[in-house]
Amino acid sequence: MRRKLDMTTETHCWVPGATRADGDFPIQNLPWGVAERSDRQGEPRIFVAIGDSALDMAECAGFGMLAGLAPRIEAALRMPTLNGLMALDAADWTAARAHVTGLLTSGAHSIEKHARRDAVLIARASLKMQVPAAIGDYTDFYASEFHATNVGSMFRPNQPLMPNWKYLPVGYHGRASSIVVDGTPVVRPHGQTSATDEGPPTFGPSKLLDHELEVGFFFGGAGNAMGNRISVAEAAKHLFGCVILNDWSARDVQKWEYQPLGPFTAKNFCSTVSPWVVTLEALRPYCIPGPSRKEGDPAMLDYLRWDNDFVVDVTLEVLLASAAMRAAGTAPTRVSIGSFKDVYWTMSQMLAHHTSTGCNMRPGDLLASGTISGPAKENRGCMLERTWRGTEPITLADGTERRFLQDGDELTIRGWCERPGLPRIGFGECRGAIMPAR
């Protein structure tokens, strides 16, 4: 899984818009998603994003365009979620990707001149995107040292990082039912909050609503039997692909409830994912050996150590627009920008640690990094850090200040990869607008 140039870079794609320099979805990306077509409502299908279009895999199968693929792959691509494809293995994912590349480029399998080309290549903007998999379990980690140190210093000034933090990827089980796709409104949650650490609390709408800039990744391949561990090197083979994830958080609720069993209702009301799953194969050219360790960091225990381990350099940008800005058509204000490479724990380590007890994983399970922050102020991935608990408010383009999110605000996270000599590949958007408490 070391950095390696992707040979498909030179391939010519005939789809309009696929070679735009600022586009997210060139032929080198080919992320998988699930959507409803406007003419096939209630019938979600698998698509591949390409330029401003998306390829309808079920329709391709119907027209015989998947001929040559193994029947198990074609069957998986006809399903209403990505779970079937995720349940196959890396060789099958490569075969599916290579086949789609062939359809969209100028070789022997090209569908450029196919009579049914317009029936399978749909305008992306017309699609109603869905959460791409039936997520059995969702687990959220805490993999950024910058984030853990920043937040820890606010909640526990004497001991920002717990003694365990550099030995294991701290994580917790999250709520799968409330994972929604890009664009779904977020209702401001109620909860118990207390002005003091000792109480008494009151119940009402959260006043400290926050976003968390994260990357999620889907488990793929055969699930491990309960009782069996997945090694860190094997774990890399189970990384199907990544999405942007916003783990919306009610900070005032979290502060009062989180001891001793961790965050619960402060995180269970909504998590938003971007709709297109960017595969590890597409991300490979942007992988970097690592993460780097500082002097004084403890040695990894053997089950978390892998000489070929890697992080991915995904630039992550958070944008915020007030209701007034949206109404006026004002461009959103950038709140932060950072990179997924700035994590202490890798995806492979998170997955290996998750199964270290023999916990069984299932295709479609979603794991996430936790908030990704970097060394600079502008790299901080949530409002709690970015405004330092509200003491350093951000000024939006309309002149108003933000300490935390307000009703009517729309928050957008974007992610993309760039490297000299390679085209940009992107994740699309992960958006949510805040609705008043009910």
Place this chain on the structure above:
Amino acid sequence: MRRKLDMTTETHCWVPGATRADGDFPIQNLPWGVAERSDRQGEPRIFVAIGDSALDMAECAGFGMLAGLAPRIEAALRMPTLNGLMALDAADWTAARAHVTGLLTSGAHSIEKHARRDAVLIARASLKMQVPAAIGDYTDFYASEFHATNVGSMFRPNQPLMPNWKYLPVGYHGRASSIVVDGTPVVRPHGQTSATDEGPPTFGPSKLLDHELEVGFFFGGAGNAMGNRISVAEAAKHLFGCVILNDWSARDVQKWEYQPLGPFTAKNFCSTVSPWVVTLEALRPYCIPGPSRKEGDPAMLDYLRWDNDFVVDVTLEVLLASAAMRAAGTAPTRVSIGSFKDVYWTMSQMLAHHTSTGCNMRPGDLLASGTISGPAKENRGCMLERTWRGTEPITLADGTERRFLQDGDELTIRGWCERPGLPRIGFGECRGAIMPAR
């Protein structure tokens, strides 16, 4: 939902063994389960336990024995999990129960003389029981004040109960994939443990493997839309039924990992449920107003207060047998006995709090009480408490001592309800034997 005598008490059931005084499954119980018949492997079906038998609902439907039930109920009873039945409402659950009562008693709908009676009434011992529902999300609470105080005093001697504990039902999201049914072996998990609070840790098999005596309850009825809360009074209508649950825990792993985001791998390797879901309707005669509050306990916040709230008096017994005892046929040693009535937080409160942020529940979601302990030493629901962190070992019938669970040990939890003038109804068993670490 106040205590009320169940009129079906007087009904005569013709099924052999159904009126045995020490049986779990008289006509007043009628719990739902899912199982494979030995002659229908790979084809799970819904059953109702009665005496030493179980009624095959799909087979009943095939022979027209469900005629008169609404088609949606019959359709739900033909499904391979209980999720369809759980998705209906309390009136439908009552109708289904009344219909089954009619089949198994001497009235007009009795199947006692039906030609296909032996085709639908199967020996329970021949069934391979399954986890009764596809569990979308699993949440574990911490609802016993005795347990929270005991454990808290070990982990945090200065502050056994956190300031939040009496204001909200503390809980955390658990792992759904590793929920297994009665009888499934439990592989001793690996994990990071540390002799000191500061580390460094080592990785290896857990030495402090424990059980947790809990009651689980399934969410039923229409799920709430994301953003909408369920009130505590409404919550009671969404309680489909209860099971015994053993949330196996690696205490040494838990101690090192749990700060600050709560238990994670220490709990994700296995949780065992008893196979028969005892409905709230069957439990109603054993419900008691409450729980009682002590002087000095704070007032409930409004969203958790309901004058008709209740606890259920389910006697819960934990039995332990070593490998040697099992081989010799020695009866297991009782480790503890307590009651589900000894909780501080009710099922309705746990569910209302869970949705207080607008978190959406789905039929089949499983919530659990957390370890149930009572005031006396014999009421302590886990080894950690029962042996007071290993300082007061238990002596088994074979003369060996236990501080925590050993390889080859089999732990069994039983639960039942009794009340003068009413028959005993029971939950069956929730068993697991410890396999060596892999």
